[in-house]
Amino acid sequence: MSIQITFPDGNQKTFEAPPTGLQIAQGISPGLAKKAAVVKVNGELWDLTRPIDRDAKFEIVTRDKPEALEVIRHDAAHVLAQAVQELFPGTQVTFGPATDTGFYYDFARSEPFTEADLQQIEERMREIVKRDLPIRREVWPHDEAVKFFDKAGEKFKAEWIRDGIKADEELTIYRQGDTWLDMCLGPHLASTGKLGTAFKLTKVGGAYWRGDANNAQLQRIYGVAFATEQELKDYLHMVEEAEKRDHRRLARQLDLFHQQEEAPGMVFWHPKGWAIWQAVERYVRGVYKRSGYQEVRGPQIMDVSLWKKSGHWDNYQNNMFFTESEKRTYAVKPMNCPGHVQIYNANLHSYRDLPIRYAEFGGCHRNEPSGALHGIMRVRAFTQDDGHIFCMPEQVESEVTAFHRQAMEVYSDFGFGDIDIKIALRPDKRIGDDATWDRAEDALRAALRSAGVEWTELAGEGAFYGPKIEYHLRDSIGRAWQVGTMQVDFMMPERLGASYIDEHSSRQIPVMLHRAIVGSMERFIGILLEHHAGAMPLWLAPVQVVVAPIVSDADAYAREAAAALDAAGLRVEADLRNEKITLKIREHSLQKVPVIVVVGRREAEEKTVTLRRLGSERQESLPLAEAVARLAAEAAPQR
Template identity: 80%
Template sequence: MSIEITFPDGNKKSFDQPVTGLAIAQGISPGLAKKAAVVLVDGELWDLTRPIDRDAAISIVTRDKPEALEVIRHDAAHVLAQAVQELFPGTQITFGPATENGFYYDFARDTPFTEADLETIEQRMREIVKRDLPIRREVWPRDQVIEYFRQHGERFKAEWVAEGIGPDEEISIYRQGDRWLDMCLGPHLPSTGRLGTAFKLIRVSGAYWRGDANNAQLQRIYGVCFATDDELKAYLKMVEEAEKRDHRKLARQLDLFHQQEEAPGMVFWHPKGWAIWQAVEQYVRSTYRKNGYQEVRGPQILDVSLWKKSGHWDNYHEHMFFTESEKRTYAVKPMNCPGHVQIYNAGLHSYRDLPIRYAEFGSCHRNEPSGALHGIMRVRAFTQDDGHIFCTEQQIEPEVTAFHRQAMQVYADFGFSEVAVKLALRPDKRIGADEIWDRAEQALRAALRAAGVAWTELPGEGAFYGPKIEYHLKDSIGRSWQLGTMQVDFSMPGRLGAEYVDEHSNRQVPVMLHRAMLGSMERFIGILIEHHAGSLPFWLSPVQVVVAPIVSDADRYAAEVCELLRDAGLRAQTDLRNEKINYKIREHALQKIPVMAIVGRKEAEDCTVTLRYRGEEKQETLPLGEAVARLAATR
């Protein structure tokens, strides 16, 4: 028997018997074997200790490579499960995947885990790592797996196998040492010692078996995990900074908005918060005008028959709210697109009219699970800076490239300099033939190439009606947020009867481009608050200037100054309280006010103001007219 292994550089080597990735790595160099995490075999990640028994192209994946990180995190989940069962006998394990920044594992246990338990569990995990237990892969028949878990009191595992695995199938089992095992697809590291120390348990929360609230309640322990200790420290520092910037905390401090149980996932905007909203909305509205959009407004509820025609009923109805009147069922709109098609359909359009660009600050409602709600970042009632472009297929490229330029300018104006572009492709659950999806995806690729944009692709992440470009913005502490989208839709216009008359007097179905720069206004404002740590730029600040008299004799002059600032279009207030000026300065600094205009008897006599800027110790005294003009120019 001869097995031919092909290496990434094209070199080949033959072996007389099955060979493991670890043995191959050791043959290349002991250093490579020590750093190796898994091996890539014909494009599939395998355990280093799994025998390669066929001709294959392989690549040794070291733990510093991105492909190894999910394996490392999955190992951390298994070590967590072993630690819990060693410390708390009788606890049942369910499942524990890797996550974006770490891992979690769900456990069935009557007694709740505590914060003190997390510290104890993490310590035991580190002990298991120090033991350097070998991790071995075995393959068992289905019935053997069921019998094993039943004998060991693991009813959840036994149930999952019995109901989800066919009678003739085999299941991979991973042992850590001699006493602990779990079923898993793998791959895993060769031993627990390879996991390293760059992990930390962070919290415990509730979960349900199979994610169904009707099933047994479980306890989920979350952890974070990275390839190196330095990466872990950087992440924990970022989390600490994120907690300081939490938009919910800053909203209370700055009196921006609140939420309450009587309206879950909805927002009560206070005057200052609504001032931020209006600043954002008016800015976006100005970009609409500059780029040829016509602003429209559609109904909040539409007969359910329209949502069935559009495809939302089959693909999205579980996320929608419904209401009834006079024996008719209506859906509260989760999206604005079907309404915009109705506005388009109200008139007859020629090819000469295209493209037609509609925009709407559209109020939408989506039935998000209560456990997924998070401040104003994820809500049930929200407003989109939504827009739809009706165009020909030939107009897709110039419209997409124009939108890209527009979006990049908008993000820069709001203070975001790092933007990643991604292309989300056809999902499993979708409408439209594959040929249509091929055309739509190629159209977006061509537009991105024309715009000179580098992008990455996300298979399966598109909307049910079309692929989409996504804009992912990195904030000031390194977190990535997905905001704007541009989606190509060949299906919905035809389903809803949209047409135009072409140059040969024939009826054609237009292409519909769904676009948004900010996405949800609520979510974007939450991101803005955290990005700027509440210290919003002057033009976005809900109160831009506070006029504070040093003595009560200057109160009348302070009121005059405030009136002039307001007449110049600035959001200004007076602080006439009988408090010392240093107290007022400290308090308004905590309120993140960009500018304080301080006035006293001398300023009143000279018709001047002393300006003090946020975050700066220096101040300057200017003639009143010059001060007002300067501030008005920066708004």
């Protein structure tokens, strides 16, 4: 039986017997074989040691490739399961997949795992890696697998096979060494030694068998895993930094906002937090004005009949809040778009009027699951810097391109320079036909192509009414946050009766572009807090300047300096407490105040001030008028 293998460069090689991926790699280069993690056979990932029993397109996947990382993490889950069962006999395993940063495994055990257990398990995992146990793929008949797991006391595995796999189907088993195995689709590395030691167990959590709260409760052990020790080290450092920067922790420290059980997923803004909000809002309002948007305001609740017409009732109902009055049912708006269509429809429009751009700081409510809520990053009540553009089809590309340019400027002004752009394509649950979706998706691609940018595509992640461009910002510790969007919508204007009169006096349906740059104001402020570790740039800081006298003799001058700064538009406080200047500087530094103005007898006599910048020991003495002018210029809203 000869097997023909086709390599990525088009070259072919014939083998007289089915070769393994490892044998092919060794034939090319021993060094390549050492780096190989798995192989692709006709686009499907296979184990290195699995014989290739058919003609195939063949590719070697080395350890540094993304596909290999998922295999490494899956291997770590299996090594975890083996370690647990060696240390705690009688523990049953269920399932253990790879995740975005590592892996987990769910276990059935009567005793709870402790932090000390995690350390012991991790040590045993490293022992298993050191043993370099061969990992072998086996194919078992259905009934044989059920009997084996029943006899081994693995009732969860046996139940899954009985209920989830047809009796005439075979299933794959992966064996590590001679004593441990598990049912798995694979693929896996060639041996436990290939896993390496770039992993760490992180925590224990709870889970339910098959994700059903009516079923048995399980214990879930989480871990992280990477291809190299340096990647693991970098990730753990990022996690440590993220904990320090957690916006909820910073909110308590800096007295910005709070949340409480009586209003789950909603925010109580304190004066300092609201000052940040207002600074962001003023900036965005300036963007609106410069970009030709007219600011509008729509109702907070509207009759459900409108939401049925728009498509939200059929496609978004589970995420909406409802209320009743006088036997009518109303929906609290989760989005601003249907309201903006009503504003557009209130007047007749000619093609000469288009594009029409509406903007609104629109308050929205969405019925998010309580388990998904996370500080101000994921809430139920939020405000969007929302906008909608009504235009002709031939105007879509120029409008999207202009928005892209505008969005990139905004992100730069807020301190973000590393931005990934993605297009989210049609979801399974959607309105409109495929031809309309083709037009919408192609319009976004054409606009980004015109803007000269590269993007990636996310299958199935668009909104139910249209595809969208997503802007993912990378923060100062490397995390990505999705904020702004631009969506092309050919459906909602027609459903809600929007139209314009073209140059031939015919009625046409406009294209509706849904756009937001910062997205949820709450979430964006949370991202800003974590990005800047609470030390907001001067123009965004809730308290921009504190004037602190060294001695009480300078109190009157401190008030004078504070008044001058206040008159120049700065958010300023005067600290006239009878405390040492070192204590004042330390406390205001902990509050992340960007500038402390220190004054004493000499400064009062000379009408000067001494500036101390947050994070710097350097001091600068200036005449009061010059200091006021300089700080006012620095604190002015961007652009």
